[in-house]
Amino acid sequence: MSEDTPTGFSRRNFIKGVVAAGAVASSSAYLFRSTLLHGQPVAGGVERLITLNVNGQDRRVDVMPQETLAMVLRYKLGLTGTKIGCDRAECGACTVLVDDVPHYSCSYLAHRARGKKIVTIEGLADPATGKLSAVQQGVVEEQGFQCAFCMPGFVMAATGYLKTNPNPTRQELAHGVSGNLCRCQDYDKILTALMRGAELMRG
Ligand code: FES
Ligand code: FES
Structure with a gap:
């Protein structure tokens, strides 16, 4: 044929x-x-190869203008401790610190993070000794989470909040992390763990 x-x-x-x-x-x-x-x-062109300071290290990474920080952290830098739950600024699972302030990384463009200091859950422990941060240690001691999918987000939110209020009441800390949701819904235990973290932080 x-x-x-x-x-x-x-x-x-x-x-x-x-x-x-x-x-x-x-x-x-x-x-x-x-x-x-x-x-x-080129008119309207956007530089794609950018430098992000993540956990104290400068990382060169190829980022499209519309890519979120969460996607870049997880899928380009391999920092999968940052979770993506809703991907639309509702659950807080993706919370990271940007210049010490908690942000939903799913709703934060990676390009916007240039020149800022980004900290993820992987960057909290002491890099020399591996010693966990106070909030992480509080979570270990109190076993505050069930499946722990939401845990990195809560830890980052609490870490950021405690920088502004190191000695919170239980209610204040609850308010401080109220942008984070837990599908397993054991908020009381989570709060106990975070309060223990605050206590450890104060020494
Ligand atoms: S994944 Fe970012 S707020 Fe839910
Ligand atoms: S412990 Fe399971 S989502 Fe929070």
Whole structure:
């Protein structure tokens, strides 16, 4: 059976066309994502190779303008301690510190974090000794979580809150981490663990 159609359009030509179109699409995508064209800045271009300071280290990473900090931390830097629960600023599982302030990293563009100090759950322990932070130690001692999916977010939120109020009442600390949700819903135990962390932090 001939590959040629009555119009002279062959299967071979069709495949050639697809491959060519793909190549055109790829090269135009490459041009649009680049900030330089023939050595000159492209209007509207955004630099993709950026430096993020994460857990005290400068990390070079290729980031699209629309990528969130949570996605970059987890899938480009391998810091999977930061969890993604809702991915829309509702649950707090993705909480990290940016310049010591807790933020939902699922709703924070990675480009916006340039020049800031990002701390994730992996960055809380002492890098030299591996000693856990006070809040982490409180969680270990009180066994405050069930499945612990929400735990990194709570620990980061509490760590950030305790920087502003190191000696909170139980109610104040509950308010301080009220942007975080737990699907297992043992908030009382979580709070006991975080209060223990606050106590350890004060020494
Ligand atoms: S994953 Fe970011 S707030 Fe839920
Ligand atoms: S302990 Fe399971 S989601 Fe919080």
